[in-house]
Amino acid sequence: MKGLKKKRRIQIILVAVVALAVSTGLIGYAMQDGINFFRSPSQVAEAPPSQTETFRMGGLVEEGSLRVELDDSIVFNVTDGGATIPVSYKGQLPDLFAEGEGMIGTGKYINGVFQAHEILAKHDETYxxxxxxxxxxxxGIYQAPNASDS
Structure with missing residues (x-):
């Protein structure tokens, strides 16, 4: 009788361990596309990610770089003062998107151009x-907004 209880306990523990391993694997697989790492333009220039990796990149939209191409894609440069990365985006830009302002884009770095599929801009004048x-x-180029500007 004691041997049967011990055997049953071992079976339950093994089933629990297998279930935990399977659920951890499924969670990791599901989150695989949901985790986007942030990189600055300098980090992208120093160590370009693979063309299949989706990540977020942010910085300031370079003055004078914003233009619309013939295929309706929007092209501009993003800089952090250390490096400048060209960005291509098809879609409607947020209302507060402007040159010289901060932005974050989600996309892939393909052939030296960040191909964004989502662009986020600051949501007010100070953010x-x-x-x-x-x-x-x-x-070394960050300038905090003045309280008097609000």
Whole structure:
């Protein structure tokens, strides 16, 4: 009788371990496309990601670089002061998107161009994403907005 209880306990523990391993694997697989790492233009220039990797890149939209191509794609440069990366985007830009302002895009780096499928711009006059602020501070070009500008 004791041997049967011990055998049953071992079976239950093994089933629990297998179920835990399978559920962990499924969660990891499901999150595979949902995790996007942030990179600054300098990080992209130093160590370009693979063409299949989706990631977020942010910085300031370079003055004078914004233009619309014949195929209706929007092309501009993003900089953090240390490097400048060209960006191509098809779609409608956010209302507050402008040259000299902060932005974050999600997409892939293909043949030296960041192909964005989503563009986020600041949501008011004073907001800038933390990742962009950190990247600009690293390059020594971040200027905090004046309280009197609000």
């Amino acid at each position: 800038m994403p933390v990742e962009v602020i950190d990247a600009l501070k690293e390059q």
